[in-house]
Amino acid sequence: MYHVLPRISLFTMCEVRRAVAEALWGMCAADAMSMPVHWYYNTRDIRRDFSGWIRGLRAPRDTHPSSILSLSSTAGSGRSGSSAAAASVVGNVILQDKLRFWTDPRRSVHYHQGLPAGANTLNTLCALRAACVLSAGAVSADDPGARAAVLSDYVQFMTRPGSHNDTYAESFHRSFFSDWQELRPTSPGQVLEFAERRSKRMLNASRADGQLNAIGCLPMAIPFVLLSAAANQEEAVCAAVQLVKLTHPHPALEPLLALYARALHATLNGACLKQQAETALRSPALDAWDECQPFIQRAERFPGSSEERLKVHQSAVESLGLACYTKGALSSLFYLAYSFHNDVTEGILTNTNCGGENCNRGAALGALLGARAAYLGSVVPQDWKNELLDAQEPIADILRDLNQSTSV
Template identity: 65%
Template sequence: MSTNPFMTMLVLIQAAESTVHLQKEDNSTILEMTQVRRSVQEALWGMCAADAMSMPVHWYYNIDDIKRDFGGWITGFYTPKNQHPSSILTLSNSAGSGRTAWSSGDNRPHVVGNIILHDKLKFWKASGKSVHYHQGLQAGENTLNAICSLRVAQALAVGKFANVAEPAARGAVLADYICFMTTPGTHGDTYAESFHRAFFSDWQDQSPTSSSRVLEFAEQRYKRKIKMSIPDSQLDAIGCLPMAIPFLLFSATSNEDQAVCAAVEFVRLTHPHPKVEKYVSLYARALHATLNGACLKELAEAALQSPTLNAWETSKPYIEKAVRFPVSSEERLKVHQNAVEMLGLACYTKGALSSMFYLAHQFHDDPCGGVLANTNCGGENCNRGAALGALLGARAGYTDGSIPQVWKDGLLNAAEPIKEILKQMH
């Protein structure tokens, strides 16, 4: 049978066009992957930069104290003062969650000094009430929660998990967390918030260390805690987010539901509180979408409008007022400070997340300005900042922006771990 030359040529042309199309698809996929990777990279830097920036004025509830202690608004990394104008560190419960006055009186041993924060109990028991939560840290150092977040990222990177939503990933992370927290000299922070103290108060009875046994302990603890008629209110806090962020960064190329699942399933084990899941889900969806190129301003508005926060109507007057003043002006900063005070200055998740999304909306294209504004709004600015910094960094990966190099270089105990994590992620 003779071959039709025309048909042969047509087949060859179609094959060539198909090859070109596939090459274009491959190139597009590579470009997309590179873009996501850059977004993940800047998110990690942003998280740590915002935490370190806020560290010296963490929990400054009177913002005038910022100007008084540092001679003006914060514009870079600073070493904290030994004294803190609104510290209640010495009232905190060194045996578990909350304040000493709230403890059950069952004479539980000190978690602080015995199991974690090995040489820091003296600061918790100091006379007077003004010890800085992060006394002893240097300019550019990160707080415990951000350091723990980097440990999570390192554990996930080393584990090479196909899916970080799988139980083995949570087990590996928790085993590393326990080793890190219970080993003297692993970090220099003075404070550990309630969720750490509550976790180790429960952990000390069995003291499991292998990843399988630690995971079993944490899951049983969750089941027990979530059924309590009066949940621990100190666990409904924005501090639930930093250690969840790496699960989202490692799920950047997974589908949204898988990424959200990875974050939520982990946070359940550190923050067993019935309200926390919906807040983590809201943040997780926003960060995952941002890592994949979505508009952060639109995402932030949607989050503020959501039934979970219902904070858009409260935010709008401040958004409208802020534009009347020049960018970076003190007048505009004052508007943001008032907004954050109204939306939520403290640690409780709903208010803190509302403030965080307000700042994300206002600084969606300005990571530097957003990090500084968050710091100078005071209150729970470290954990709020870590969550905000990750979002702003993630968005910067798509807008030819980045976290300032001088900030990256100035991160004393995060720069090298971040570089190593990014190397392993590639």
């Protein structure tokens, strides 16, 4: 197991394990719930395309009302024409059978077309694989060996034809494999060495790749916190930060990632999520508490789960950060965590119906809400768990490894 065992009681260990389990379920449920309306920036489109607000796991439509998939670079980060890479990685290195959807002349292809209801998006699939690797390992999650094992598995998964059925891979995947394709390292040591060299070069560059400063950095980092739940908080934060430096080498990310990792670690260990969210929103890194106050107060005027209250939350997320950029997305995430600290079900549904970058924001929010639910005598709804197509087997494997270990 990739973490260090401190001296904790058996009772506390059981509580933390339950929190880790519900965090995994929450991460996967929130991602799958949002998948059909991922990047719906006009919430009216959600109601129109799904005959009302999303209240359960649904499949996406083939087309998307505001898709810019056709504008995305197939050769690297960002938009078409923005990458210096000559060869396309989409169709050649990753997403081997999906290039035709990126170049479809209709220019309205859904990012996750073809996925069934209850399926997870690529980033959460990668997170589940990282958690499986970590739970089966034998050193601390902040050890280089853990990062080497996770990244080697990531390379094998992403480059193996038919390993998943998602259509979209965001900029960090395309950038990573644009650089990887020259030497194509595969062993854990080789992949880690490549990733560390690449990270150092990109972090020292005169101009950072702004596409990497995105909330999509969180899903693969979440398992490093979950599997460090019994370690001290700084070990958990360090483990998450060191991984993200390799997948998302952007200088602005460390304080934002550390903020989330601390909140998740504390929540896994029984801390009040409402207080953790307020602390994050008040932090210098976000400084969003004052902006949240009018929305918090307005939402309280309406009944819970009412459409009027949902509209307030939609306005809040639009104001705080609807897109993928990390600071705004984290502000929205912690606003929703504060508002739904004791209601994992409505928190996940509201995140979905706020639209925008709701999958990666949702995965990170769902982990927090799930972890807290375990201490409130609540859980992610069982019918959602039963309908998650990609998560059930990996989570069962992870929990089996946890139950067989002497830690978390």
